[in-house]
Amino acid sequence: MKHKLRASFLNILVLVTLFSSIVVAPAVASAAETVDVEAESAILVDAQTGKILFEKNADLKLPPASMTKMMTEYLVLEAINNGEISWDTTTQISDYPYSISSNPSFSGIGLIQDKDYTVRQLYEAMAIISDNATTIALAELVAGSEGEFVKMMNAKAEEIGLPDYQFVNATGLSNEDLGDNYPEGTDPSADNLMSAKSSAILAYNLVNDYPEALDISSTMMSELDGRPLENLNWMLPWDNNNFAQFGFEGVDGLKTGWTEEAGYCFTGTAERDGRRVITVVMRTDSKGARFAETKKLMEYGFSKFSKEELFPAGYQIEGESALPVAKGKEDTVEIAAKDAITEMIRNGEKENYSVNYVLDESVLNEDGELVAPIEKGTKVGTMELVYNGETDYGYIGKDQVTQTVDVVTTGAIEKANWFVLAISSIGDFFGNIFSSISNLIKGMF
Structure with missing residues:
Protein backbone atom coordinates (compact mmCIF):
# COMPACT_ATOMS: atom_id res chain seq x y z
CA MET A 1 0.00 0.00 0.00
CA LYS A 2 2.83 2.37 0.92
CA HIS A 3 4.53 1.64 -2.42
CA LYS A 4 1.33 2.46 -4.27
CA LEU A 5 0.91 5.76 -2.39
CA ARG A 6 4.55 6.69 -3.04
CA ALA A 7 4.13 5.90 -6.76
CA SER A 8 0.94 7.95 -6.95
CA PHE A 9 2.63 10.88 -5.24
CA LEU A 10 5.56 10.71 -7.68
CA ASN A 11 3.17 10.63 -10.65
CA ILE A 12 1.34 13.69 -9.34
CA LEU A 13 4.67 15.47 -8.77
CA VAL A 14 5.75 14.77 -12.34
CA LEU A 15 2.43 16.05 -13.71
CA VAL A 16 2.64 19.22 -11.60
CA THR A 17 6.22 19.82 -12.79
CA LEU A 18 5.25 19.34 -16.42
CA PHE A 19 2.22 21.62 -16.03
CA SER A 20 4.36 24.26 -14.33
CA SER A 21 6.91 24.18 -17.13
CA ILE A 22 4.12 24.67 -19.68
CA VAL A 23 2.70 27.63 -17.78
CA VAL A 24 5.98 29.25 -16.76
CA ALA A 25 7.87 28.81 -20.05
CA PRO A 26 5.93 31.44 -21.99
CA ALA A 27 6.41 33.93 -19.16
CA VAL A 28 10.16 33.34 -19.17
CA ALA A 29 10.28 33.64 -22.95
CA SER A 30 8.28 36.84 -22.76
CA ALA A 31 10.64 38.32 -20.16
CA ALA A 32 13.59 37.50 -22.39
CA GLU A 33 12.00 39.53 -25.20
CA THR A 34 12.88 42.87 -23.61
CA VAL A 35 16.14 44.71 -22.92
CA ASP A 36 17.42 46.48 -19.82
CA VAL A 37 18.96 49.82 -20.85
CA GLU A 38 20.79 51.81 -18.19
CA ALA A 39 19.97 55.27 -19.52
CA GLU A 40 17.39 57.81 -18.44
CA GLU A 308 9.21 39.88 -43.12
CA GLU A 309 6.93 40.19 -46.13
CA LEU A 310 3.65 39.79 -44.29
CA PHE A 311 1.26 40.25 -47.23
CA PRO A 312 2.38 39.98 -50.87
CA ALA A 313 1.51 42.29 -53.75
CA GLY A 314 -1.87 41.26 -55.12
CA TYR A 315 -3.15 40.11 -51.73
CA GLN A 316 -6.94 40.04 -51.37
CA ILE A 317 -8.94 39.93 -48.15
CA GLU A 318 -11.23 36.91 -48.18
CA GLY A 319 -14.86 37.92 -48.66
CA GLU A 320 -13.87 41.48 -49.62
CA SER A 321 -12.06 40.85 -52.90
CA ALA A 322 -14.53 42.69 -55.17
CA LEU A 323 -16.48 45.93 -55.36
CA PRO A 324 -19.89 46.44 -57.00
CA VAL A 325 -19.90 48.36 -60.29
CA ALA A 326 -22.62 50.66 -61.62
CA LYS A 327 -23.23 51.24 -65.34
CA GLY A 328 -20.67 48.61 -66.35
CA LYS A 329 -20.60 45.54 -68.55
CA GLU A 330 -19.71 43.62 -65.38
CA ASP A 331 -21.44 43.95 -62.02
CA THR A 332 -18.24 43.71 -59.94
CA VAL A 333 -14.49 44.32 -60.21
CA GLU A 334 -11.72 42.54 -58.30
CA ILE A 335 -9.49 44.61 -55.99
CA ALA A 336 -6.11 43.77 -54.44
CA ALA A 337 -3.05 45.27 -52.75
CA LYS A 338 -0.83 47.06 -55.26
CA ASP A 339 2.38 46.38 -53.32
CA ALA A 340 3.58 44.00 -50.64
CA ILE A 341 3.55 44.98 -46.96
CA THR A 342 6.95 44.36 -45.39
CA GLU A 343 7.56 44.99 -41.71
CA MET A 344 10.27 44.55 -39.08
CA ILE A 345 8.54 42.18 -36.67
CA ARG A 346 9.44 40.43 -33.46
CA ASN A 347 10.50 36.84 -34.15
CA GLY A 348 7.57 34.43 -33.93
CA GLU A 349 4.86 37.09 -34.18
CA LYS A 350 3.95 36.81 -37.86
CA GLU A 351 0.54 35.37 -36.97
CA ASN A 352 -0.26 38.49 -34.92
CA TYR A 353 -0.72 40.64 -38.04
CA SER A 354 -3.79 41.10 -40.20
CA VAL A 355 -5.01 43.72 -42.69
CA ASN A 356 -8.07 45.87 -43.29
CA TYR A 357 -9.32 47.75 -46.33
CA VAL A 358 -9.95 51.48 -46.00
CA LEU A 359 -11.95 52.45 -49.09
CA ASP A 360 -11.83 55.95 -50.57
CA GLU A 361 -15.43 57.17 -50.47
CA SER A 362 -14.67 59.90 -53.01
CA VAL A 363 -14.36 57.29 -55.80
CA LEU A 364 -17.63 55.54 -54.88
CA ASN A 365 -21.19 56.65 -55.59
CA GLU A 366 -23.81 57.05 -52.86
CA ASP A 367 -24.58 53.34 -53.06
CA GLY A 368 -20.97 52.38 -52.44
CA GLU A 369 -20.34 51.40 -56.08
CA LEU A 370 -17.61 52.22 -58.55
CA VAL A 371 -18.99 53.79 -61.71
CA ALA A 372 -17.86 52.44 -65.09
CA PRO A 373 -15.75 52.90 -67.12
CA ILE A 374 -13.00 51.72 -64.76
CA GLU A 375 -9.34 51.35 -65.74
CA LYS A 376 -7.15 48.55 -64.47
CA GLY A 377 -5.03 49.77 -61.56
CA THR A 378 -7.52 52.41 -60.39
CA LYS A 379 -6.84 53.25 -56.74
CA VAL A 380 -9.91 52.62 -54.60
CA GLY A 381 -8.37 52.93 -51.13
CA THR A 382 -5.64 51.49 -48.96
CA MET A 383 -4.87 48.26 -47.16
CA GLU A 384 -3.60 48.91 -43.63
CA LEU A 385 -1.57 46.61 -41.42
CA VAL A 386 -3.12 45.68 -38.06
CA TYR A 387 -1.05 44.37 -35.12
CA ASN A 388 -2.99 42.08 -32.79
CA GLY A 389 -0.23 41.30 -30.30
CA GLU A 390 0.50 42.68 -26.83
CA THR A 391 3.32 45.21 -27.27
CA ASP A 392 3.03 47.96 -29.86
CA TYR A 393 5.18 51.11 -29.60
CA GLY A 394 3.91 52.57 -32.87
CA TYR A 395 5.97 54.55 -35.40
CA ILE A 396 8.04 57.72 -35.36
CA GLY A 397 6.62 59.11 -38.61
CA LYS A 398 4.91 62.51 -38.42
CA ASP A 399 1.40 61.15 -38.92
CA GLN A 400 2.13 57.44 -39.35
CA VAL A 401 -0.08 55.11 -37.36
CA THR A 402 0.53 51.91 -39.30
CA GLN A 403 1.84 50.56 -42.60
CA THR A 404 -0.41 51.02 -45.62
CA VAL A 405 -0.33 50.21 -49.34
CA ASP A 406 -2.69 51.21 -52.13
CA VAL A 407 -5.63 48.98 -53.06
CA VAL A 408 -6.32 48.95 -56.82
CA THR A 409 -8.63 47.29 -59.32
CA THR A 410 -7.11 44.19 -60.93
CA GLY A 411 -9.00 44.56 -64.21
CA ALA A 412 -10.81 47.09 -66.40
CA ILE A 413 -14.59 47.40 -66.68
CA GLU A 414 -16.10 48.98 -69.78
CA LYS A 415 -19.23 51.10 -69.63
CA ALA A 416 -22.39 49.24 -70.68
CA ASN A 417 -23.98 50.31 -74.00
CA TRP A 418 -26.90 52.75 -74.08
CA PHE A 419 -29.55 50.07 -74.61
CA VAL A 420 -28.51 48.09 -71.54
CA LEU A 421 -28.35 51.28 -69.48
CA ALA A 422 -31.82 52.30 -70.74
CA ILE A 423 -33.34 48.94 -69.84
CA SER A 424 -31.65 49.12 -66.46
CA SER A 425 -33.03 52.62 -65.86
CA ILE A 426 -36.55 51.48 -66.78
CA GLY A 427 -36.20 48.54 -64.42
CA ASP A 428 -35.00 50.83 -61.67
CA PHE A 429 -37.92 53.23 -62.35
CA PHE A 430 -40.61 50.57 -62.08
CA GLY A 431 -38.78 48.96 -59.20
CA ASN A 432 -38.92 52.24 -57.28
CA ILE A 433 -42.66 52.64 -58.07
CA PHE A 434 -43.37 49.11 -56.86
CA SER A 435 -41.35 49.73 -53.71
CA SER A 436 -43.25 52.95 -53.01
CA ILE A 437 -46.66 51.28 -53.50
CA SER A 438 -45.61 48.38 -51.30
CA ASN A 439 -44.53 50.73 -48.52
CA LEU A 440 -47.79 52.67 -48.85
CA ILE A 441 -49.90 49.51 -48.49
CA LYS A 442 -47.85 48.43 -45.46
CA GLY A 443 -48.50 51.84 -43.91
CA MET A 444 -52.25 51.49 -44.38
CA PHE A 445 -52.37 48.23 -42.46
Whole structure:
Protein backbone atom coordinates (compact mmCIF):
# COMPACT_ATOMS: atom_id res chain seq x y z
CA MET A 1 0.00 0.00 0.00
CA LYS A 2 2.83 2.37 0.92
CA HIS A 3 4.53 1.64 -2.42
CA LYS A 4 1.33 2.46 -4.27
CA LEU A 5 0.91 5.76 -2.39
CA ARG A 6 4.55 6.69 -3.04
CA ALA A 7 4.13 5.90 -6.76
CA SER A 8 0.94 7.95 -6.95
CA PHE A 9 2.63 10.88 -5.24
CA LEU A 10 5.56 10.71 -7.68
CA ASN A 11 3.17 10.63 -10.65
CA ILE A 12 1.34 13.69 -9.34
CA LEU A 13 4.67 15.47 -8.77
CA VAL A 14 5.75 14.77 -12.34
CA LEU A 15 2.43 16.05 -13.71
CA VAL A 16 2.64 19.22 -11.60
CA THR A 17 6.22 19.82 -12.79
CA LEU A 18 5.25 19.34 -16.42
CA PHE A 19 2.22 21.62 -16.03
CA SER A 20 4.36 24.26 -14.33
CA SER A 21 6.91 24.18 -17.13
CA ILE A 22 4.12 24.67 -19.68
CA VAL A 23 2.70 27.63 -17.78
CA VAL A 24 5.98 29.25 -16.76
CA ALA A 25 7.87 28.81 -20.05
CA PRO A 26 5.93 31.44 -21.99
CA ALA A 27 6.41 33.93 -19.16
CA VAL A 28 10.16 33.34 -19.17
CA ALA A 29 10.28 33.64 -22.95
CA SER A 30 8.28 36.84 -22.76
CA ALA A 31 10.64 38.32 -20.16
CA ALA A 32 13.59 37.50 -22.39
CA GLU A 33 12.00 39.53 -25.20
CA THR A 34 12.88 42.87 -23.61
CA VAL A 35 16.14 44.71 -22.92
CA ASP A 36 17.42 46.48 -19.82
CA VAL A 37 18.96 49.82 -20.85
CA GLU A 38 20.79 51.81 -18.19
CA ALA A 39 19.97 55.27 -19.52
CA GLU A 40 17.39 57.81 -18.44
CA SER A 41 15.84 57.73 -21.90
CA ALA A 42 16.26 55.40 -24.89
CA ILE A 43 14.66 54.28 -28.15
CA LEU A 44 15.24 51.71 -30.91
CA VAL A 45 13.76 52.27 -34.37
CA ASP A 46 13.66 50.47 -37.71
CA ALA A 47 15.19 52.95 -40.15
CA GLN A 48 13.12 51.80 -43.13
CA THR A 49 9.58 51.93 -41.76
CA GLY A 50 10.03 54.12 -38.69
CA LYS A 51 8.59 51.35 -36.50
CA ILE A 52 9.59 51.69 -32.84
CA LEU A 53 10.99 48.39 -31.60
CA PHE A 54 11.72 49.51 -28.01
CA GLU A 55 11.47 52.66 -25.94
CA LYS A 56 12.17 53.85 -22.42
CA ASN A 57 10.97 57.31 -21.37
CA ALA A 58 11.35 58.23 -25.03
CA ASP A 59 9.14 61.35 -24.74
CA LEU A 60 11.20 62.87 -21.92
CA LYS A 61 12.65 66.19 -23.10
CA LEU A 62 16.35 66.47 -22.13
CA PRO A 63 19.43 68.44 -23.21
CA PRO A 64 20.85 66.56 -26.22
CA ALA A 65 24.32 68.15 -26.08
CA SER A 66 26.14 67.73 -29.40
CA MET A 67 23.42 65.48 -30.83
CA THR A 68 21.98 68.93 -31.65
CA LYS A 69 24.52 69.00 -34.48
CA MET A 70 22.44 66.45 -36.41
CA MET A 71 20.06 69.30 -37.23
CA THR A 72 22.99 71.47 -38.31
CA GLU A 73 24.21 68.61 -40.51
CA TYR A 74 20.74 68.26 -42.04
CA LEU A 75 20.47 71.94 -42.91
CA VAL A 76 23.98 72.08 -44.37
CA LEU A 77 23.29 69.03 -46.54
CA GLU A 78 19.95 70.52 -47.57
CA ALA A 79 21.71 73.74 -48.63
CA ILE A 80 24.16 71.67 -50.69
CA ASN A 81 21.33 69.68 -52.25
CA ASN A 82 19.49 72.92 -53.12
CA GLY A 83 22.59 74.35 -54.81
CA GLU A 84 22.96 77.20 -52.30
CA ILE A 85 26.47 76.05 -51.37
CA SER A 86 28.75 73.16 -52.37
CA TRP A 87 31.34 71.00 -50.64
CA ASP A 88 33.98 73.23 -52.23
CA THR A 89 32.42 76.54 -51.13
CA THR A 90 34.90 78.43 -48.95
CA THR A 91 34.42 80.72 -45.97
CA GLN A 92 36.60 82.37 -43.36
CA ILE A 93 36.30 82.22 -39.59
CA SER A 94 34.65 85.21 -37.93
CA ASP A 95 35.57 86.45 -34.45
CA TYR A 96 32.80 84.51 -32.70
CA PRO A 97 33.71 80.96 -33.83
CA TYR A 98 37.40 81.89 -33.56
CA SER A 99 36.92 82.74 -29.86
CA ILE A 100 35.23 79.37 -29.34
CA SER A 101 37.97 77.55 -31.22
CA SER A 102 40.77 79.13 -29.21
CA ASN A 103 39.09 78.44 -25.84
CA PRO A 104 40.47 75.20 -24.27
CA SER A 105 37.25 74.69 -22.27
CA PHE A 106 35.41 74.11 -25.56
CA SER A 107 38.02 71.59 -26.82
CA GLY A 108 38.54 73.72 -29.90
CA ILE A 109 41.02 72.62 -32.54
CA GLY A 110 42.44 76.11 -33.07
CA LEU A 111 41.06 77.47 -36.32
CA ILE A 112 42.99 80.12 -38.24
CA GLN A 113 41.51 83.47 -39.23
CA ASP A 114 42.10 85.03 -42.64
CA LYS A 115 42.17 81.56 -44.15
CA ASP A 116 39.68 79.93 -46.52
CA TYR A 117 38.08 76.71 -45.26
CA THR A 118 35.89 74.54 -47.47
CA VAL A 119 32.46 73.34 -46.39
CA ARG A 120 33.83 69.80 -46.54
CA GLN A 121 36.62 70.62 -44.07
CA LEU A 122 34.28 72.32 -41.63
CA TYR A 123 31.63 69.59 -41.91
CA GLU A 124 34.18 66.82 -41.24
CA ALA A 125 35.40 68.54 -38.08
CA MET A 126 31.78 68.96 -36.93
CA ALA A 127 30.71 65.39 -37.69
CA ILE A 128 33.89 63.48 -36.76
CA ILE A 129 35.08 65.22 -33.58
CA SER A 130 31.98 67.32 -32.83
CA ASP A 131 33.89 70.59 -33.11
CA ASN A 132 31.82 73.58 -32.00
CA ALA A 133 33.61 76.41 -33.83
CA THR A 134 33.34 74.76 -37.26
CA THR A 135 29.64 74.16 -36.54
CA ILE A 136 29.09 77.86 -35.86
CA ALA A 137 31.06 78.80 -39.00
CA LEU A 138 28.77 76.58 -41.09
CA ALA A 139 25.65 78.07 -39.46
CA GLU A 140 26.89 81.57 -40.31
CA LEU A 141 27.65 80.54 -43.88
CA VAL A 142 24.20 79.01 -44.47
CA ALA A 143 22.05 81.62 -42.70
CA GLY A 144 24.23 84.72 -42.26
CA SER A 145 24.21 84.43 -38.46
CA GLU A 146 23.68 81.76 -35.86
CA GLY A 147 20.52 83.54 -34.71
CA GLU A 148 18.97 83.19 -38.18
CA PHE A 149 20.21 79.61 -38.38
CA VAL A 150 18.41 78.77 -35.11
CA LYS A 151 15.16 79.97 -36.71
CA MET A 152 15.83 77.53 -39.56
CA MET A 153 16.50 74.72 -37.07
CA ASN A 154 13.18 75.20 -35.29
CA ALA A 155 11.27 75.56 -38.57
CA LYS A 156 12.76 72.32 -39.88
CA ALA A 157 11.96 70.57 -36.58
CA GLU A 158 8.31 71.53 -36.99
CA GLU A 159 8.34 70.51 -40.67
CA ILE A 160 9.61 66.99 -40.03
CA GLY A 161 7.37 66.54 -37.00
CA LEU A 162 9.66 66.49 -33.98
CA PRO A 163 7.26 66.18 -31.02
CA ASP A 164 9.61 67.53 -28.33
CA TYR A 165 12.31 70.08 -29.14
CA GLN A 166 13.85 73.46 -28.48
CA PHE A 167 16.81 74.72 -30.50
CA VAL A 168 18.64 77.78 -29.17
CA ASN A 169 22.02 77.34 -30.89
CA ALA A 170 23.71 75.23 -33.55
CA THR A 171 26.20 73.35 -31.37
CA GLY A 172 24.46 71.82 -28.35
CA LEU A 173 26.29 73.96 -25.83
CA SER A 174 24.09 75.85 -23.39
CA ASN A 175 23.61 79.54 -24.13
CA GLU A 176 25.17 80.29 -20.75
CA ASP A 177 28.36 78.63 -21.99
CA LEU A 178 28.38 81.00 -24.96
CA GLY A 179 28.20 84.10 -22.76
CA ASP A 180 27.64 87.27 -24.76
CA ASN A 181 27.79 85.28 -27.99
CA TYR A 182 24.44 83.53 -27.45
CA PRO A 183 22.40 83.70 -30.68
CA GLU A 184 20.25 86.77 -31.14
CA GLY A 185 16.57 86.15 -30.45
CA THR A 186 17.18 83.34 -27.94
CA ASP A 187 17.15 83.23 -24.14
CA PRO A 188 20.70 83.76 -22.75
CA SER A 189 20.06 81.10 -20.08
CA ALA A 190 18.35 78.54 -22.35
CA ASP A 191 19.56 75.11 -23.46
CA ASN A 192 18.73 72.96 -26.46
CA LEU A 193 16.15 70.27 -25.67
CA MET A 194 15.07 67.09 -27.42
CA SER A 195 13.49 63.80 -26.43
CA ALA A 196 14.97 60.47 -27.48
CA LYS A 197 12.04 60.10 -29.89
CA SER A 198 12.75 63.51 -31.44
CA SER A 199 16.44 62.62 -31.78
CA ALA A 200 15.46 59.37 -33.51
CA ILE A 201 13.12 61.19 -35.90
CA LEU A 202 15.87 63.69 -36.73
CA ALA A 203 18.34 60.84 -37.36
CA TYR A 204 15.70 58.97 -39.40
CA ASN A 205 15.25 61.97 -41.70
CA LEU A 206 18.99 62.62 -41.90
CA VAL A 207 20.01 59.11 -42.98
CA ASN A 208 17.07 58.65 -45.35
CA ASP A 209 17.14 62.09 -46.98
CA TYR A 210 20.93 62.48 -47.06
CA PRO A 211 22.62 59.08 -46.76
CA GLU A 212 25.93 60.75 -47.69
CA ALA A 213 25.98 61.93 -44.06
CA LEU A 214 26.98 58.36 -43.15
CA ASP A 215 30.05 58.52 -45.40
CA ILE A 216 31.47 61.21 -43.12
CA SER A 217 30.08 59.99 -39.79
CA SER A 218 31.82 56.64 -40.45
CA THR A 219 35.19 58.25 -41.33
CA MET A 220 37.66 57.09 -38.71
CA MET A 221 40.43 59.61 -39.30
CA SER A 222 40.84 62.91 -41.10
CA GLU A 223 42.84 66.08 -40.52
CA LEU A 224 42.45 69.83 -40.43
CA ASP A 225 45.36 72.28 -40.46
CA GLY A 226 47.68 69.33 -39.87
CA ARG A 227 45.81 68.25 -36.73
CA PRO A 228 44.32 64.73 -36.59
CA LEU A 229 40.54 64.30 -36.39
CA GLU A 230 39.81 60.95 -34.68
CA ASN A 231 36.18 59.88 -34.60
CA LEU A 232 34.51 60.01 -31.19
CA ASN A 233 32.21 57.10 -32.06
CA TRP A 234 33.83 54.10 -30.39
CA MET A 235 31.39 51.67 -32.00
CA LEU A 236 32.94 52.02 -35.44
CA PRO A 237 34.96 48.95 -36.51
CA TRP A 238 38.58 49.99 -35.99
CA ASP A 239 41.70 48.44 -34.45
CA ASN A 240 41.97 50.55 -31.31
CA ASN A 241 41.45 49.64 -27.65
CA ASN A 242 38.28 51.70 -27.25
CA PHE A 243 36.87 50.59 -30.57
CA ALA A 244 37.77 46.97 -29.94
CA GLN A 245 35.79 47.06 -26.70
CA PHE A 246 32.63 48.67 -28.03
CA GLY A 247 32.83 48.07 -31.78
CA PHE A 248 29.71 46.68 -33.44
CA GLU A 249 29.49 45.26 -36.94
CA GLY A 250 27.56 47.52 -39.29
CA VAL A 251 27.82 50.76 -37.29
CA ASP A 252 28.38 53.81 -39.51
CA GLY A 253 27.09 56.71 -37.39
CA LEU A 254 25.87 58.88 -36.02
CA LYS A 255 26.45 61.49 -33.27
CA THR A 256 27.84 61.60 -29.75
CA GLY A 257 27.05 64.24 -27.15
CA TRP A 258 28.13 65.34 -23.69
CA THR A 259 27.62 68.26 -21.34
CA GLU A 260 27.40 68.25 -17.56
CA GLU A 261 23.64 68.80 -17.79
CA ALA A 262 23.04 66.28 -20.57
CA GLY A 263 25.35 63.51 -19.39
CA TYR A 264 26.70 61.12 -22.02
CA CYS A 265 24.40 60.73 -25.04
CA PHE A 266 24.61 58.92 -28.34
CA THR A 267 22.49 58.55 -31.45
CA GLY A 268 23.71 55.46 -33.28
CA THR A 269 22.85 53.63 -36.47
CA ALA A 270 23.93 50.30 -37.94
CA GLU A 271 23.11 48.26 -41.03
CA ARG A 272 23.23 44.48 -41.38
CA ASP A 273 21.89 42.30 -44.21
CA GLY A 274 19.89 45.16 -45.69
CA ARG A 275 18.33 46.11 -42.35
CA ARG A 276 19.14 49.40 -40.61
CA VAL A 277 18.31 50.41 -37.05
CA ILE A 278 18.56 53.77 -35.29
CA THR A 279 19.19 54.02 -31.55
CA VAL A 280 19.26 56.85 -29.02
CA VAL A 281 20.45 56.77 -25.41
CA MET A 282 20.37 59.87 -23.19
CA ARG A 283 21.93 60.54 -19.79
CA THR A 284 24.17 57.52 -19.39
CA ASP A 285 26.97 57.57 -16.80
CA SER A 286 30.16 57.58 -18.89
CA LYS A 287 31.71 57.71 -22.36
CA GLY A 288 31.81 53.94 -22.49
CA ALA A 289 28.33 53.45 -21.01
CA ARG A 290 26.62 55.25 -23.88
CA PHE A 291 28.17 52.77 -26.31
CA ALA A 292 27.60 49.72 -24.09
CA GLU A 293 23.90 50.57 -23.74
CA THR A 294 23.64 51.28 -27.47
CA LYS A 295 25.18 47.88 -28.16
CA LYS A 296 22.43 46.25 -26.09
CA LEU A 297 19.79 47.97 -28.18
CA MET A 298 21.41 47.07 -31.48
CA GLU A 299 21.91 43.41 -30.48
CA TYR A 300 18.27 43.30 -29.39
CA GLY A 301 17.08 44.85 -32.66
CA PHE A 302 19.04 42.53 -34.93
CA SER A 303 18.57 39.30 -32.94
CA LYS A 304 14.94 39.58 -31.84
CA PHE A 305 13.42 41.15 -34.97
CA SER A 306 13.46 40.28 -38.64
CA LYS A 307 12.18 41.86 -41.83
CA GLU A 308 9.21 39.88 -43.12
CA GLU A 309 6.93 40.19 -46.13
CA LEU A 310 3.65 39.79 -44.29
CA PHE A 311 1.26 40.25 -47.23
CA PRO A 312 2.38 39.98 -50.87
CA ALA A 313 1.51 42.29 -53.75
CA GLY A 314 -1.87 41.26 -55.12
CA TYR A 315 -3.15 40.11 -51.73
CA GLN A 316 -6.94 40.04 -51.37
CA ILE A 317 -8.94 39.93 -48.15
CA GLU A 318 -11.23 36.91 -48.18
CA GLY A 319 -14.86 37.92 -48.66
CA GLU A 320 -13.87 41.48 -49.62
CA SER A 321 -12.06 40.85 -52.90
CA ALA A 322 -14.53 42.69 -55.17
CA LEU A 323 -16.48 45.93 -55.36
CA PRO A 324 -19.89 46.44 -57.00
CA VAL A 325 -19.90 48.36 -60.29
CA ALA A 326 -22.62 50.66 -61.62
CA LYS A 327 -23.23 51.24 -65.34
CA GLY A 328 -20.67 48.61 -66.35
CA LYS A 329 -20.60 45.54 -68.55
CA GLU A 330 -19.71 43.62 -65.38
CA ASP A 331 -21.44 43.95 -62.02
CA THR A 332 -18.24 43.71 -59.94
CA VAL A 333 -14.49 44.32 -60.21
CA GLU A 334 -11.72 42.54 -58.30
CA ILE A 335 -9.49 44.61 -55.99
CA ALA A 336 -6.11 43.77 -54.44
CA ALA A 337 -3.05 45.27 -52.75
CA LYS A 338 -0.83 47.06 -55.26
CA ASP A 339 2.38 46.38 -53.32
CA ALA A 340 3.58 44.00 -50.64
CA ILE A 341 3.55 44.98 -46.96
CA THR A 342 6.95 44.36 -45.39
CA GLU A 343 7.56 44.99 -41.71
CA MET A 344 10.27 44.55 -39.08
CA ILE A 345 8.54 42.18 -36.67
CA ARG A 346 9.44 40.43 -33.46
CA ASN A 347 10.50 36.84 -34.15
CA GLY A 348 7.57 34.43 -33.93
CA GLU A 349 4.86 37.09 -34.18
CA LYS A 350 3.95 36.81 -37.86
CA GLU A 351 0.54 35.37 -36.97
CA ASN A 352 -0.26 38.49 -34.92
CA TYR A 353 -0.72 40.64 -38.04
CA SER A 354 -3.79 41.10 -40.20
CA VAL A 355 -5.01 43.72 -42.69
CA ASN A 356 -8.07 45.87 -43.29
CA TYR A 357 -9.32 47.75 -46.33
CA VAL A 358 -9.95 51.48 -46.00
CA LEU A 359 -11.95 52.45 -49.09
CA ASP A 360 -11.83 55.95 -50.57
CA GLU A 361 -15.43 57.17 -50.47
CA SER A 362 -14.67 59.90 -53.01
CA VAL A 363 -14.36 57.29 -55.80
CA LEU A 364 -17.63 55.54 -54.88
CA ASN A 365 -21.19 56.65 -55.59
CA GLU A 366 -23.81 57.05 -52.86
CA ASP A 367 -24.58 53.34 -53.06
CA GLY A 368 -20.97 52.38 -52.44
CA GLU A 369 -20.34 51.40 -56.08
CA LEU A 370 -17.61 52.22 -58.55
CA VAL A 371 -18.99 53.79 -61.71
CA ALA A 372 -17.86 52.44 -65.09
CA PRO A 373 -15.75 52.90 -67.12
CA ILE A 374 -13.00 51.72 -64.76
CA GLU A 375 -9.34 51.35 -65.74
CA LYS A 376 -7.15 48.55 -64.47
CA GLY A 377 -5.03 49.77 -61.56
CA THR A 378 -7.52 52.41 -60.39
CA LYS A 379 -6.84 53.25 -56.74
CA VAL A 380 -9.91 52.62 -54.60
CA GLY A 381 -8.37 52.93 -51.13
CA THR A 382 -5.64 51.49 -48.96
CA MET A 383 -4.87 48.26 -47.16
CA GLU A 384 -3.60 48.91 -43.63
CA LEU A 385 -1.57 46.61 -41.42
CA VAL A 386 -3.12 45.68 -38.06
CA TYR A 387 -1.05 44.37 -35.12
CA ASN A 388 -2.99 42.08 -32.79
CA GLY A 389 -0.23 41.30 -30.30
CA GLU A 390 0.50 42.68 -26.83
CA THR A 391 3.32 45.21 -27.27
CA ASP A 392 3.03 47.96 -29.86
CA TYR A 393 5.18 51.11 -29.60
CA GLY A 394 3.91 52.57 -32.87
CA TYR A 395 5.97 54.55 -35.40
CA ILE A 396 8.04 57.72 -35.36
CA GLY A 397 6.62 59.11 -38.61
CA LYS A 398 4.91 62.51 -38.42
CA ASP A 399 1.40 61.15 -38.92
CA GLN A 400 2.13 57.44 -39.35
CA VAL A 401 -0.08 55.11 -37.36
CA THR A 402 0.53 51.91 -39.30
CA GLN A 403 1.84 50.56 -42.60
CA THR A 404 -0.41 51.02 -45.62
CA VAL A 405 -0.33 50.21 -49.34
CA ASP A 406 -2.69 51.21 -52.13
CA VAL A 407 -5.63 48.98 -53.06
CA VAL A 408 -6.32 48.95 -56.82
CA THR A 409 -8.63 47.29 -59.32
CA THR A 410 -7.11 44.19 -60.93
CA GLY A 411 -9.00 44.56 -64.21
CA ALA A 412 -10.81 47.09 -66.40
CA ILE A 413 -14.59 47.40 -66.68
CA GLU A 414 -16.10 48.98 -69.78
CA LYS A 415 -19.23 51.10 -69.63
CA ALA A 416 -22.39 49.24 -70.68
CA ASN A 417 -23.98 50.31 -74.00
CA TRP A 418 -26.90 52.75 -74.08
CA PHE A 419 -29.55 50.07 -74.61
CA VAL A 420 -28.51 48.09 -71.54
CA LEU A 421 -28.35 51.28 -69.48
CA ALA A 422 -31.82 52.30 -70.74
CA ILE A 423 -33.34 48.94 -69.84
CA SER A 424 -31.65 49.12 -66.46
CA SER A 425 -33.03 52.62 -65.86
CA ILE A 426 -36.55 51.48 -66.78
CA GLY A 427 -36.20 48.54 -64.42
CA ASP A 428 -35.00 50.83 -61.67
CA PHE A 429 -37.92 53.23 -62.35
CA PHE A 430 -40.61 50.57 -62.08
CA GLY A 431 -38.78 48.96 -59.20
CA ASN A 432 -38.92 52.24 -57.28
CA ILE A 433 -42.66 52.64 -58.07
CA PHE A 434 -43.37 49.11 -56.86
CA SER A 435 -41.35 49.73 -53.71
CA SER A 436 -43.25 52.95 -53.01
CA ILE A 437 -46.66 51.28 -53.50
CA SER A 438 -45.61 48.38 -51.30
CA ASN A 439 -44.53 50.73 -48.52
CA LEU A 440 -47.79 52.67 -48.85
CA ILE A 441 -49.90 49.51 -48.49
CA LYS A 442 -47.85 48.43 -45.46
CA GLY A 443 -48.50 51.84 -43.91
CA MET A 444 -52.25 51.49 -44.38
CA PHE A 445 -52.37 48.23 -42.46
